[in-house]
Amino acid sequence: xxxxxxxxxxxxxxxxxxxxxxxxxxxxxxxxxxxxxxxxxxxxxxxxxxxxxxxxxxxxxxxxxxxxxxxxxxxxxxxxxxxxxxxxxxxxxxxxxxxxxxxxxxxxxxxxxxxxxxxxxxxxxxxxxxxxxxxxxxxxxxxxxxxxxxxxxxxxxxxxxxxxxxxxxxxxxxxxxxxxxxxxxxxxxxxxxxxxxxxxxxxxxxxxxxxxxxxxxxxxxxxxxxxxxxxxxxxxxxxxxxxxxxxxxxxxxxxxxxxxxxxxxxxxxxxxxxxxxxxxxxxxxxxxxxxxxxxxxxxxxxxxxxxxxxxxxxxxxxxxxxxxxxxxxxxxxxxxxxxxxxxxxxxxxxxxxxxxxxxxxxxxxxxxxxxxxxxxxxxxxxxxxxxx
Numbered sequence: 155x156x157x158x159x160x161x162x163x164x165x166x167x168x169x170x171x172x173x174x175x176x177x178x179x180x181x182x183x184x185x186x187x188x189x190x191x192x193x194x195x196x197x198x199x200x201x202x203x204x205x206x207x208x209x210x211x212x213x214x215x216x217x218x219x220x221x222x223x224x225x226x227x228x229x230x231x232x233x234x235x236x237x238x239x240x241x242x243x244x245x246x247x248x249x250x251x252x253x254x255x256x257x258x259x260x261x262x263x264x265x266x267x268x269x270x271x272x273x274x275x276x277x278x279x280x281x282x283x284x285x286x287x288x289x290x291x292x293x294x295x296x297x298x299x300x301x302x303x304x305x306x307x308x309x310x311x312x313x314x315x316x317x318x319x320x321x322x323x324x325x326x327x328x329x330x331x332x333x334x335x336x337x338x339x340x341x342x343x344x345x346x347x348x349x350x351x352x353x354x355x356x357x358x359x360x361x362x363x364x365x366x367x368x369x370x371x372x373x374x375x376x377x378x379x380x381x382x383x384x385x386x387x388x389x390x391x392x393x394x395x396x397x398x399x400x401x402x403x404x405x406x407x408x409x410x411x412x413x414x415x416x417x418x419x420x421x422x423x424x425x426x427x428x429x430x431x432x433x434x435x436x437x438x439x440x441x442x443x444x445x446x447x448x449x450x451x452x453x454x455x456x457x458x459x460x461x462x463x464x465x466x467x468x469x470x471x472x473x474x475x476x477x478x479x480x481x482x483x484x485x486x487x488x489x490x491x492x493x494x495x496x497x498x499x500x501x502x503x504x505x506x507x508x509x510x511x512x513x514x515x516x517x518x519x520x521x522x523x524x525x526x527x528x529x530x531x532x533x534x535x536x537x538x539x540x541x542x
Contacts, residue, residue: 160534161242163235164193164204165259167213167252169354169388170426172196174274175250177321179204181523186530192238207235211388213255228255236262245533248273248526257285260292269533271526273297279306286310300468301514318522320515322430329411330512335435335505338418340495345378349413349436353423354386359393361443366421367397368484373491384413419491424462428474432465433515435508437501439490440476468514473507
């Protein structure tokens with residue numbers, strides 16, 4: 155505990171949020187060495203120096219129906235976090251994504267005089283646009299990572315909006331600058347290298363992995379295959395073990411870049427990983443499957459009807475095919491893969507489209523760790539002329 159010194163709250167409620175935070179956290183600690191950081195994160199943030207009040211595994215839920223059953227836990231956790239904020243005289247909070255919890259927390263932090271920085275704007279342009287009013291009222295600085303977002307939020311009353319490099323660019327910049335894409339050529343006796351990315355949550359892996367395996371069995375009838383999978387540390391090994399016989403290579407989350415550099419195609423759950431696939435120019439079939447109740451709620455509240463994957467949202471067009479719910483079948487998955495293999499012109503056009511992703515994920519050139527360190531120093535009375 156640090157009741158008299160500088161402290162900063164960081165909240166990430168999901169693995170993707172932790173990855174976003176990791177893109178700035180280590181350098182932030184270096185830039186602000188006398189600040190104690192505490193909050194919610196995973197093992198990676200803990201190893202990097204974040205004092206955990208809760209592990210993000212405690213916050214994990216998949217879909218709307220699961221969230222309902224965890225409401226008592228969320229209320230208890232929020233009250234505990236607020237108590238710690240007061241005990242530590244915390245004056246700055248960095249809330250990373252996870253809008254269902256963080257927007258409520260932002261209001262309570264603002265009421266306590268805490269400077270609230272919201273890192274990665276919620277997709278209010280897609281659903282629940284009323285959240286913009288809360289962002290305007292509770293958040294001092296909103297960071298955006300999708301090209302059109304800064305103008306969209308600013309036009310709706312959010313005063314301080316900063317467009318930054320997408321955290322994935324920050325994380326993988328070195329690898330991306332030295333990366334050279336490869337092309338799959340069917341019929342050259344080399345196996346098709348296929349990477350499975352079934353997700354980071356128990357529920358989605360349980361729904362998607364069986365269809366991915368069926369797809370492998372279909373593909374094997376026409377192509378020699380080398381199948382790899384990235385296993386999530388947040389998913390029980392029991393979900394994977396009955397399928398291990400199908401995998402030639404097994405990677406962990408930490409080896410994602412190695413896996414992407416070593417594959418021709420990918421099958422992926424919707425989400426952040428689809429943008430990573432696009433950055434490394436891997437043609438990907440995106441799949442989304444959830445319970446019927448979650449799907450009903452999703453369709454009732456979402457206005458943004460076009461895309462579910464970040465790869466497509468960033469480019470605002472269909473780059474990767476998206477399969478939703480009943481569309482997620484081995485037949486449909488294999489059809490898309492075979493299309494790329496049998497239509498060289500379309501395949502090469504896709505690879506060219508993916509190159510554009512690197513340009514679109516760049517922001518205004520803000521040094522995020524230094525910006526955050528300046529806010530902390532400013533809030534504790536040490537004004538720096540580099541803060542803006």
